[in-house]
Amino acid sequence: MSEDRRRAVLHAIVEGYVSTSEPVGSKALAETSHLGVSSATIRNDMAALEEEGLIAQPHTSAGRIPTDAGYRRFVDQVASAALHEPHKRAITTFLSDAVDLNDVVERSVRLLSQLTRQVAVVQYPSPRESAVRRVELVRIGVDRALVVVVSADARVEQGTVGLGHDVPEDEFETAARAINDVCVGRTPSELGPALAAWLQRNSHASWAAAVVDAVVAQAKGGTVERVVFAGTSNLARAANDFETDAIGPVLDALEEQVVLLRLLHEMAGEGRDVSVRIGMENGADAFARTSIVAAGYGSQGENVSLLGALGPTRMDYPGTMAAVRAVARYLSRIVETE
Amino acid sequence: MSEDRRRAVLHAIVEGYVSTSEPVGSKALAETSHLGVSSATIRNDMAALEEEGLIAQPHTSAGRIPTDAGYRRFVDQVASAALHEPHKRAITTFLSDAVDLNDVVERSVRLLSQLTRQVAVVQYPSPRESAVRRVELVRIGVDRALVVVVSADARVEQGTVGLGHDVPEDEFETAARAINDVCVGRTPSELGPALAAWLQRNSHASWAAAVVDAVVAQAKGGTVERVVFAGTSNLARAANDFETDAIGPVLDALEEQVVLLRLLHEMAGEGRDVSVRIGMENGADAFARTSIVAAGYGSQGENVSLLGALGPTRMDYPGTMAAVRAVARYLSRIVETE
DNA sequence: TTCTGGCACTCGCAACCTACGAGTGCTAAT
DNA sequence: ATTAGCACTCGTAGGTTGCGAGTGCCAGAA
Numbered sequence: 001m002s003e004d005r006r007r008a009v010l011h012a013i014v015e016g017y018v019s020t021s022e023p024v025g026s027k028a029l030a031e032t033s034h035l036g037v038s039s040a041t042i043r044n045d046m047a048a049l050e051e052e053g054l055i056a057q058p059h060t061s062a063g064r065i066p067t068d069a070g071y072r073r074f075v076d077q078v079a080s081a082a083l084h085e086p087h088k089r090a091i092t093t094f095l096s097d098a099v100d101l102n103d104v105v106e107r108s109v110r111l112l113s114q115l116t117r118q119v120a121v122v123q124y125p126s127p128r129e130s131a132v133r134r135v136e137l138v139r140i141g142v143d144r145a146l147v148v149v150v151s152a153d154a155r156v157e158q159g160t161v162g163l164g165h166d167v168p169e170d171e172f173e174t175a176a177r178a179i180n181d182v183c184v185g186r187t188p189s190e191l192g193p194a195l196a197a198w199l200q201r202n203s204h205a206s207w208a209a210a211v212v213d214a215v216v217a218q219a220k221g222g223t224v225e226r227v228v229f230a231g232t233s234n235l236a237r238a239a240n241d242f243e244t245d246a247i248g249p250v251l252d253a254l255e256e257q258v259v260l261l262r263l264l265h266e267m268a269g270e271g272r273d274v275s276v277r278i279g280m281e282n283g284a285d286a287f288a289r290t291s292i293v294a295a296g297y298g299s300q301g302e303n304v305s306l307l308g309a310l311g312p313t314r315m316d317y318p319g320t321m322a323a324v325r326a327v328a329r330y331l332s333r334i335v336e337t338e
Numbered sequence: 339m340s341e342d343r344r345r346a347v348l349h350a351i352v353e354g355y356v357s358t359s360e361p362v363g364s365k366a367l368a369e370t371s372h373l374g375v376s377s378a379t380i381r382n383d384m385a386a387l388e389e390e391g392l393i394a395q396p397h398t399s400a401g402r403i404p405t406d407a408g409y410r411r412f413v414d415q416v417a418s419a420a421l422h423e424p425h426k427r428a429i430t431t432f433l434s435d436a437v438d439l440n441d442v443v444e445r446s447v448r449l450l451s452q453l454t455r456q457v458a459v460v461q462y463p464s465p466r467e468s469a470v471r472r473v474e475l476v477r478i479g480v481d482r483a484l485v486v487v488v489s490a491d492a493r494v495e496q497g498t499v500g501l502g503h504d505v506p507e508d509e510f511e512t513a514a515r516a517i518n519d520v521c522v523g524r525t526p527s528e529l530g531p532a533l534a535a536w537l538q539r540n541s542h543a544s545w546a547a548a549v550v551d552a553v554v555a556q557a558k559g560g561t562v563e564r565v566v567f568a569g570t571s572n573l574a575r576a577a578n579d580f581e582t583d584a585i586g587p588v589l590d591a592l593e594e595q596v597v598l599l600r601l602l603h604e605m606a607g608e609g610r611d612v613s614v615r616i617g618m619e620n621g622a623d624a625f626a627r628t629s630i631v632a633a634g635y636g637s638q639g640e641n642v643s644l645l646g647a648l649g650p651t652r653m654d655y656p657g658t659m660a661a662v663r664a665v666a667r668y669l670s671r672i673v674e675t676e
Numbered sequence: 677t678t679c680t681g682g683c684a685c686t687c688g689c690a691a692c693c694t695a696c697g698a699g700t701g702c703t704a705a706t
Numbered sequence: 707a708t709t710a711g712c713a714c715t716c717g718t719a720g721g722t723t724g725c726g727a728g729t730g731c732c733a734g735a736a
Contacts, residue, residue, distance in 0.1 A: 038710080060715055150476060158494045247571075366728095395728085399728050401727080
């Protein structure tokens with residue numbers, strides 16, 4: 001019983017099931033697949049694969065379909081395919097027209113959903129450590145202020161902060177000017193100490209401390225982590241084939257974002273080029289029947305954000321991995337040079 | 339043949355079909371509904387209603403279901419219900435915690451999707467005509483600049499503009515300062531002439547004109563019109579009942595936004611308190627089997643944005659209309675006072 | 677006129693049955 | 707280690723049937 005052939009059988013089963021969405025039987029494999037053995041031999045191999053828990057049969061007289069573990073082994077053994085040349089061109093032309101960070105992210109997520117024909121998710125790039133260009137404080141109503149931080153790398157972060165109680169207009173104005181002066185030219189991590197020192201030098205009312213905190217927060221992280229997604233209709237198309245009722249929880253989880261973000265963080269830690277989570281591996285009930293293919297992107301080795309594709313476990317893994325990797329690469333290049 | 343009873347029959351059919359999702363027959367109506375007539379009478383009324391094109395039967399031996407026209411008449415004749423007291427409280431508590439314009443919009447859309455159990459859409463409030471607080475120009479790369487406009491009403495708009503060719507650093511800086519000085523304190527509509535005058539006084543290179551245009555654009559409209567939505571899983575739930583394959587195009591149209599925006603614009607023109615589009619009335623193929631309930635909100639009578647709920651034509655119109663109206667009202671109040 | 681009871685008729689649907697065939701596991705032969 | 711053959715399982719498609727919900731129409735009552 002050649003180990004190599006058993007692997008080939010597993011691969012053939014995965015590929016067959018992915019393309020036809022029907023269980024694949026031993027006879028069909030013997031005919032279409034090019035391993036030169038008879039169906040009986042394949043049956044023996046299948047029995048062994050089933051013993052290992054890599055494939056299963058939905059009912060007694062049906063062919064085999066891969067289990068999560070089967071997909072897992074397949075993915076680990078297959079290198080992601082090369083991307084077709086026209087697709088490569090599509091990526092460059094589509095993304096190079098972007099004028100804006102928002103635009104880049106939005107175009108990327110659409111492109112990825114079209115390439116993979118899955119739901120695509122792109123996490124907003126984590127901000128780089130770059131000098132503050134200007135801090136603007138604008139009074140809103142009597143007890144709130146708007147904090148705007150413009151960084152040298154073209155990022156604009158904004159947020160509001162409560163002032164607690166009435167603050168005289170002129171006092172607010174002078175403090176705003178002073179805070180701006182302290183911040184300009186400093187990197188976010190230098191900001192904390194510098195502003196603390198300023199607070200000590202000028203004994204201000206308590207509201208100033210809150211404002212300072214808000215400024216530091218905006219400069220550091222800025223907007224809350226978030227992901228954008230596109231191509232949810234691909235989910236509906238996939239759900240048409242089999243489980244219609246699995247789509248609701250997935251849509252909910254996508255909107256919720258929090259589960260998805262946790263998963264992406266976990267996957268970021270794995271360090272691989274492209275990482276894949278299959279079915280139950282996700283740990284989340286909503287994604288129990290979906291797989292996620294993700295890759296990091298970003299300017300440095302550090303400081304990565306993630307993007308990926310999400311679809312039914314029965315997906316074209318090599319193709320999806322190739323598309324995800326390619327988009328991640330181009331996106332890295334763009335984020336770097338911007 | 340009392341006209342009133344025929345109306346009552348139509349209403350009973352709509353309500354029955356909405357709550358059970360099954361065609362409703364004359365016998366069932368005679369028993370459950372409280373019109374004191376026999377099933378035969380109801381059958382006659384039904385025949386008349388069918389003649390008018392208000393109801394139809396899916397097959398010969400089934401009950402009747404309302405047509406688009408039937409829903410339309412029902413909606414026109416029924417005032418939107420009053421909202422339950424706990425729901426009202428939910429709106430106030432849920433929305434009053436918001437800290438931010440983004441936060442308000444996001445909370446609203448979630449709330450509305452929960453109240454209606456439909457897909458909720460909220461259009462970003464159209465900016466008010468309020469004075470410019472500061473204009474910031476930041477160089478990005480060699481031939482692009484970031485334009486940030488902060489308005490007195492706590493809005494921050496940003497965009498990029500191409501500079502065409504190399505511009506000396508000091509020339510850019512002085513121009514940026516000058517542009518800011520010209521803009522501060524002016525309303526967006528005053529901005530155009532003022533900046534044009536400035537351009538004439540100081541004969542600048544061509545790049546300045548592009549920058550000026552960008553500043554005016556950001557001050558006026560700012561970010562492109564867009565809508566956010568939530569509760570797409572409600573679509574999946576509804577699709578479970580009947581047509582699974584109608585959900586894909588709807589999801590696509592939601593992501594595309596452009597069709598939805600056109601529809602909302604059209605509905606804004608109708609001037610009603612709450613306006614309803616039913617099925618084919620939408621004109622868009624994707625929404626041929628869905629209805630949209632929308633209401634305007636905003637600070638003034640002018641200057642309204644829209645929000646609404648979108649679901650299958652077989653929806654609880656009175657309840658949805660009540661929820662949409664209530665959220666629109668509270669949202670108006672919040673946007674006003676902010 | 678308007679409503680009601682009665683009756684014949686239609687027809688979708690669920691339940692049931694059956695035959696088919698794809699697919700399997702096992703065993704004996706190569 | 708592989709293969710051919712064979713008996714067996716079982717899901718599914720196709721066909722048939724009976725039921726019952728629902729209708730339209732008509733004659734008689736209010």
